[in-house]
Amino acid sequence: MKPTDTPKTYRVKSFGCQMNVYDGERMAELLEAKGITPAPEGEAADMVVLNTCHIREKATEKVYSDIGRLVKSGAEAGKEPLIAVAGCVAQAEGEEIMKRAPAVGMVVGPQAYHRLGDMLDRAVKGERSTDTDMPEDAKFAALPKRQKVSPTAFLTVQEGCDKFCTYCVVPYTRGAEISRPFSDLVDEAAKLVDAGAREITLLGQNVNAWSGEDAKGHAVGLDGLIRELAGLPDLQRIRYTTSHPNDVTDGLIAAHGEVDKLMPYLHLPVQSGSDRVLKAMNRSHTAESYLKLLERFRAARPDIALSGDFIVGFPGETEAEFAQTLDIVDAVGYAQAFSFKYSPRPGTPAASMPDHVAMEVMDERLQRLQAHLNRDQYAFNKASVGKTCDVLIERKGRKPGQWLGKSPWLQSVFFDSELQIGDTVRAELVHAGPSSLQGRLLEHAVA
């Protein structure tokens, strides 16, 4: 690699989960603290961070094709962009990327990106570097303070996973479960609110495994943190994701009935409706124990909107087992959901299990599952028509004069009136579509 000038502009491209997006925002802040500014849209950036995701197949191949594209478009613009590969593919395949892609100057894992600035200094001198260490806790303390944020902000409270579901790479790419300290989180949340956030989504691979000590030294769980954050006067909404059925506590369920700012929405993945498959996945809950949990959430907060994740075609999944997934979907009536075809990940136990399901079978099952999920999402939206609720305006819609916000149940709500990003408006939901609603403005609500 040749020495180069310090980059003036950057672009961060995030490909993964919300935590990956959060990491992308923090890396952007770090580059901005070094005086590097976002590249204007449509212009080649001097430095590009590919913030990758390893959760399903093709991610790695996609990284190489993205690198190829960057080199080509850089050459067309007469420059050689400085390329950093970050995120979970960097963690899993850092060495390999360095070997295969000479255009890459830096490889940095999700637990080490606070050192991106130093790596950049080295890259400017012509030295390539890889950092996939997992130092505990150091990252957040070393990041610059939050400044400008959108009305809806992410806050990572917990990282890593000790669950080792047999299909999943996350425990390997993100490491063991750690909880950020209570006081750091309260501090960061207050800064986010000062910077304009009105809704904060607490993030973690197993966010409800978060634990800490409050200001008085009492042990608290996620519900304790939520209750504390609810005390921030200008914060209107709190959400959290993703939770794991095994880490649900009585306190968290109770918070849904007691904390007004905690939105009536729960993303609680079940993955499959078959107990045999769940066991093979190492999920350590059953279809029935999952349904019982949901009943308790519904008892605490009857209007709670439910969401989940599903995998079809886990090794050995039979038609009858898949049908049990459709049954659990029918029993729950999800407001939203994410569904995936099983993707073998190198090094995970499921990848070497027998009886992999043929791609055509997975395609067909995914289609059937999504038909059920789409039906239920539409039904949930239709049942919302006539309700009055607050909507937090997040952005302009695609059509001129159109604005878009989220209902408490995380539905997209469109308005044809002139509004402002960050406004909270009181609205009647007047028309439902399969994935959004039309709102009628009643009044601008005060915070």
Ligand code: SAH
């Ligand atoms: N920690 C969260 C989310 C993990 S990743 C949880 O446990 O729920 C998000 C989703 O990706 C998972 O819930 C699962 O549905 C899906 N997923 C993970 N590994 C996968 C794989 N190998 N193939 C297909 N889907 C996968």
Ligand code: SF4
């Ligand atoms: Fe992956 Fe399971 Fe951990 Fe979720 S709980 S991150 S699916 S291993």
Ligand code: F3S
């Ligand atoms: Fe992907 Fe890593 Fe998130 S693998 S889903 S970016 S934790």
